[in-house]
Amino acid sequence: xxxxxITGGAGxxxxxxxxxxITSHPEYHxxxxxxxxxxxxxxxxxxxxxKPNYRFIKGDIVDAxxxxxxxxxxxxxxxxxxxxxxHVDRSISNPLDFVMTNVVGTVNLLNASLKNWKGAxxxxxxxxxxxxxVYGSLGEKGLFTETSAYDPHSPYSASKASSDHFVRSYxxxxxxxxxxxxxxxxxxxxHFPEKLIPLAINNIRQxxxxxxxxxxxNIRDWLWVEDHARAIDVIxxxxxxxxxxxxxxxxxxxxxxxxxxxxHIMDLKLNRPEGSSEKLITYVTDRAGHDLRYAIDSxxxxxxxxxxxxxxFEEGLGKTVDWYLANTDWLNNVxxxxxxxxxxxxxxxx
Ligand code: NAD
Ligand code: DAU
Numbered sequence: 001x002x003x004x005x006i007t008g009g010a011g012x013x014x015x016x017x018x019x020x021x022i023t024s025h026p027e028y029h030x031x032x033x034x035x036x037x038x039x040x041x042x043x044x045x046x047x048x049x050x051k052p053n054y055r056f057i058k059g060d061i062v063d064a065x066x067x068x069x070x071x072x073x074x075x076x077x078x079x080x081x082x083x084x085x086x087h088v089d090r091s092i093s094n095p096l097d098f099v100m101t102n103v104v105g106t107v108n109l110l111n112a113s114l115k116n117w118k119g120a121x122x123x124x125x126x127x128x129x130x131x132x133x134v135y136g137s138l139g140e141k142g143l144f145t146e147t148s149a150y151d152p153h154s155p156y157s158a159s160k161a162s163s164d165h166f167v168r169s170y171x172x173x174x175x176x177x178x179x180x181x182x183x184x185x186x187x188x189x190x191h192f193p194e195k196l197i198p199l200a201i202n203n204i205r206q207x208x209x210x211x212x213x214x215x216x217x218n219i220r221d222w223l224w225v226e227d228h229a230r231a232i233d234v235i236x237x238x239x240x241x242x243x244x245x246x247x248x249x250x251x252x253x254x255x256x257x258x259x260x261x262x263x264h265i266m267d268l269k270l271n272r273p274e275g276s277s278e279k280l281i282t283y284v285t286d287r288a289g290h291d292l293r294y295a296i297d298s299x300x301x302x303x304x305x306x307x308x309x310x311x312x313f314e315e316g317l318g319k320t321v322d323w324y325l326a327n328t329d330w331l332n333n334v335x336x337x338x339x340x341x342x343x344x345x346x347x348x349x350x
Contacts, residue, residue, distance in 0.1 A: 001053070002028050002077040003074065003075065003076050004021065004031070004079070004080060006031070006082065007032075007034070007061060007079070007082055007109065008040070008083030009045070010041055010045065011044075012039070012188075012190050013082055013225055014034070018032050020230065021080075021233070023048065029055070032054070032057070033057050033083070035083070038192075039086065039192050041190075041330075041333075043333065057070070061106075062100050062101060062108065064111070064112075067108045067112045068108075068115065076116075076124075079113060079126050079127065080127045081106065081126070083101065084105075085102060085156070087192075090194075091156035091159070093345075098156055099162075102159035102163050106166055107163075113170075114176055122241075125236065127235070128163065130163070130164050130183075131157065131160050131182055132144050132184045133152060133156065133294065134157055134160055134182060135150060136291065137153065137294070138292065138295055139292070142295075143296060146244045150164070164182075178242060180243075180245075181232065182246050182296075183231070184221040184294055185294070187224065187225065187316065188225035188226060188319075188320055188323075189323040191225070193335060194342065194346075196255065197317075197320065198324065198331075200259055201262065202324070203280065204263065204277045209281075210259055210280045211282055211347055211350065212282065212283050212284065214283070214285075214287075214290060216256030216283065217292075219294065220255070221249055221250070221296050222251050222253060222313060223247065223248055224311040231245070231247045234301075234306070235247075235307075245298075246301065247296065249296075249309045256281075259281060260278060264277075265314075265321050269321055269325060
């Protein structure tokens with residue numbers, strides 16, 4: 001039975017990837033390594049935690065000695081690396097946390113892979129999950145392709161860009177079998193409510209202001225998280241060593257149009273008069289260095305590996321709202337404690 005290490009499996013995307021691999025690949029043993037930061041939550045995997053081909057290990061990828069020992073004892077066949085500090089606003093307040101986890105943590109995993117897979121790199125795969133934010137910001141036209149130049153603007157995207165470069169350098173220098181995918185904004189269940197969509201859902205249900213940065217004109221390309229997990233499955237199994245794939249939904253929305261659609265859906269689901277949620281929209285001070293537009297060209301993935309997004313945005317957003325309204329315990333749990341402090345710091349003087 002092949003043993004696959006998935007890092008960051010207790011987070012938003014990681015939990016969907018872990019669930020997909022446990023259920024679609026009973027031939028693998030899945031080990032989920034996660035530090036359980038504020039963003040990691042074992043409740044995200046409650047439905048699959050007792051499966052016989054799954055195990056959770058709590059640990060920090062920044063701890064090189066721990067990672068090295070873990071690889072020695074567990075003898076992983078491959079790695080799918082998602083663990084990261086992932087929120088742009090937090091990277092503006094605490095850049096060093098992002099350097100440590102996203103850069104040093106990734107290099108620790110690369111070093112452990114190199115050491116423990118020596119002489120047989122072809123049989124093992126290091127899959128690094130990255131973001132479209134490494135490419136910087138688009139103007140009104142154009143799409144990010146796999147050959148777009150890197151041009152990160154936030155400490156988060158700079159740290160992810162750096163980790164991508166390290167992964168490629170280990171392929172080119174040492175012959176490690178690596179793959180990278182760069183994905184656009186994900187949405188769906190179990191998304192931590194510091195990010196735009198779950199934050200807005202949580203605020204609307206509580207009749208709190210919906211903070212929209214600047215004029216709300218920035219554009220993001222939204223993808224259903226389960227479509228991303230499926231793309232990761234396909235790329236992990238079919239991509240050539242050393243290759244890169246862009247993953248995206250061909251689904252661009254300005255933030256303000258997205259929020260208006262969400263308000264409309266929430267009014268219907270909560271039986272509120274049409275237009276009542278929109279009254280909560282509040283324009284606040286813009287994010288520093290705010291990228292204007294992200295949009296992904298995922299033709300390479302569609303043509304070479306036959307992947308395509310499965311859900312229309314309106315349907316996916318409706319399902320997402322349903323999940324949050326049915327899981328208010330989850331929301332209340334993750335927004336208690338430190339979240340209140342974070343929210344105060346982040347939004348009080350905007
Ligand atoms: P998330 O913040 O929800 O989850 C990150 C997980 O990593 C958490 O479970 C956390 O506990 C864990 N973690 C953090 N630091 C760790 C450490 N030092 N050691 C071990 N575990 C640690 O993030 P997400 O949105 O699920 O993103 C997952 C990955 O996908 C990231 O690499 C991110 O850059 C990338 N990505 C995210 C998106 C998106 O829209 N969310 C889009 C493209 C790519
Ligand atoms: O593009 C992929 C990236 O998408 C991932 O790599 C990141 O991990 C993920 O967090 C996400 O980054 P964004 O910065 O695009 O996502 P966020 O949800 O933070 O913001 C989406 C847009 O909404 C962005 O233009 C900023 C704006 N925004 C965000 C928040 C939290 C607001 O207007 N108000 C808010 O309160």
